[in-house]
Amino acid sequence: MSIEPVRRLRRSPEAARQNILEAAERLLLDRGPQALKLVDVAKGAGVAHATVLHHFGSIDGVQTALMEQMIRQLVVQILTAVRPVDPAEQLESVGQVLFDAFESAGGARLAAWLELTGETRRLTIVRAAVEEVISGPMAQKGIAPETATNLILVAVSLAMGVGLIGRSLAELVGRPPESTRQAALDFLNAGLAAALKP
Amino acid sequence: MSIEPVRRLRRSPEAARQNILEAAERLLLDRGPQALKLVDVAKGAGVAHATVLHHFGSIDGVQTALMEQMIRQLVVQILTAVRPVDPAEQLESVGQVLFDAFESAGGARLAAWLELTGETRRLTIVRAAVEEVISGPMAQKGIAPETATNLILVAVSLAMGVGLIGRSLAELVGRPPESTRQAALDFLNAGLAAALKP
DNA sequence: GGCTCTATTGACATTTTTGTAGGTAACTCT
DNA sequence: AGAGTTACCTACAAAAATGTCAATAGAGCC
Numbered sequence: 091m092s093i094e095p096v097r098r099l100r101r102s103p104e105a106a107r108q109n110i111l112e113a114a115e116r117l118l119l120d121r122g123p124q125a126l127k128l129v130d131v132a133k134g135a136g137v138a139h140a141t142v143l144h145h146f147g148s149i150d151g152v153q154t155a156l157m158e159q160m161i162r163q164l165v166v167q168i169l170t171a172v173r174p175v176d177p178a179e180q181l182e183s184v185g186q187v188l189f190d191a192f193e194s195a196g197g198a199r200l201a202a203w204l205e206l207t208g209e210t211r212r213l214t215i216v217r218a219a220v221e222e223v224i225s226g227p228m229a230q231k232g233i234a235p236e237t238a239t240n241l242i243l244v245a246v247s248l249a250m251g252v253g254l255i256g257r258s259l260a261e262l263v264g265r266p267p268e269s270t271r272q273a274a275l276d277f278l279n280a281g282l283a284a285a286l287k288p
Numbered sequence: 289m290s291i292e293p294v295r296r297l298r299r300s301p302e303a304a305r306q307n308i309l310e311a312a313e314r315l316l317l318d319r320g321p322q323a324l325k326l327v328d329v330a331k332g333a334g335v336a337h338a339t340v341l342h343h344f345g346s347i348d349g350v351q352t353a354l355m356e357q358m359i360r361q362l363v364v365q366i367l368t369a370v371r372p373v374d375p376a377e378q379l380e381s382v383g384q385v386l387f388d389a390f391e392s393a394g395g396a397r398l399a400a401w402l403e404l405t406g407e408t409r410r411l412t413i414v415r416a417a418v419e420e421v422i423s424g425p426m427a428q429k430g431i432a433p434e435t436a437t438n439l440i441l442v443a444v445s446l447a448m449g450v451g452l453i454g455r456s457l458a459e460l461v462g463r464p465p466e467s468t469r470q471a472a473l474d475f476l477n478a479g480l481a482a483a484l485k486p
Numbered sequence: 487g488g489c490t491c492t493a494t495t496g497a498c499a500t501t502t503t504t505g506t507a508g509g510t511a512a513c514t515c516t
Numbered sequence: 517a518g519a520g521t522t523a524c525c526t527a528c529a530a531a532a533a534t535g536t537c538a539a540t541a542g543a544g545c546c
Contacts, residue, residue: 206320251449
């Protein structure tokens with residue numbers, strides 16, 4: 091009886107890293123940052139934990155790579171949605187886009203993670219994006235930079251809060267989970283409209 | 289030369305627990321949940337780590353005790369501020385109170401911690417508080433329960449977002465750290481006023 | 487003073503998590 | 517086909533974190 095060699099899947103370095111990062115992201119989003127253990131990430135990715143170390147050097151390497159990737163994705167997601175579209179009814183969709191980015195795609199959890207671990211410096215990339223929006227679509231609508239900045243600060247904060255605790259909060263007061271989002275969206279749109287009228 | 293016995297501070301069980309919880313809270317607030325290590329908590333409290341275990345049984349015991357205490361404090365802080373005061377200019381102060389509770393006192397960080405670790409069920413105590421506010425001060429102002437609930441959902445979400453990422457966000461776009469809070473407060477008050485006028 | 491109770495501790499033990507080393511197998515290129 | 521490269525693995529080692537235990541020392545009580 092011959093011993094048959096163990097079959098091995100061999101990915102490209104990029105594919106391997108991506109596979110691992112996806113596993114890590116899944117863990118982060120549905121079990122929280124403290125679930126980002128080397129062995130668990132490896133198990134989720136279907137590889138040996140030594141393989142994770144081979145590609146990222148350390149568990150910290152995995153974390154920072156994940157942070158950077160998620161930040162990039164978040165920025166791209168928002169920018170592609172807000173960027174030069176027809177400036178007509180865009181206003182109402184901005185809320186939708188923001189809330190989607192922060193709720194469905196784990197933007198809120200990412201931000202919370204960064205904040206709680208003191209890694210907000212990684213967000214500096216976002217600054218350029220914000221300025222693009224202020225001087226692009228918003229300026230086109232005749233919104234002064236000062237006002238634009240304030241609106242962004244508020245809208246993002248709101249999206250953050252809703253994305254993070256919106257569902258729990260609604261359930262807590264005996265409402266359907268989406269009701270926080272809906273209420274916040276209405277409130278935001280009303281406020282935006284009011285702020286841009288006079 | 290005689291060996292002199294080691295001097296020991298002996299607290300009451302309650303004082304000992306409190307001392308430890310305060311150390312844990314400090315760690316949580318300025319280093320994040322993953323900094324809640326047994327040894328570090330003990331060091332912060334100035335006791336041996338075995339002492340922590342004696343009082344709380346396990347590190348999980350410390351965490352849940354901390355969660356419960358912080359939740360209690362949060363609820364009390366908000367309720368005592370919102371409760372039966374003169375119903376006159378109370379409206380403007382509500383935002384202040386909420387924002388204080390979620391920002392200065394680590395309400396936002398607490399909530400984020402609970403959310404990320406899936407411990408939101410601990411918040412059920414809050415439900416009673418919310419109902420008290422809805423049927424108390426808010427009803428007195430003639431706000432329908434439906435509207436009241438929506439307003440609370442939005443206001444709390446906003447306070448959450450501002451409390452957690454407000455400062456970082458402002459700095460990110462080159463503004464003074466308090467500007468997010470200020471903008472959010474204005475926006476909230478304007479929205480509240482509008483929602484209660486007609 | 488002597489006694490009891492227990493908060494406190496250092497030393498040890500266990501478990502969890504992370505990291506290292508060396509060999510194996512998959513792929514590319516010639 | 518053969519050689520070189522390296523993604524991947526198993527086995528081991530180290531470190532970090534949690535938990536156990538028996539002894540010690542404050543404090544109240546007789």
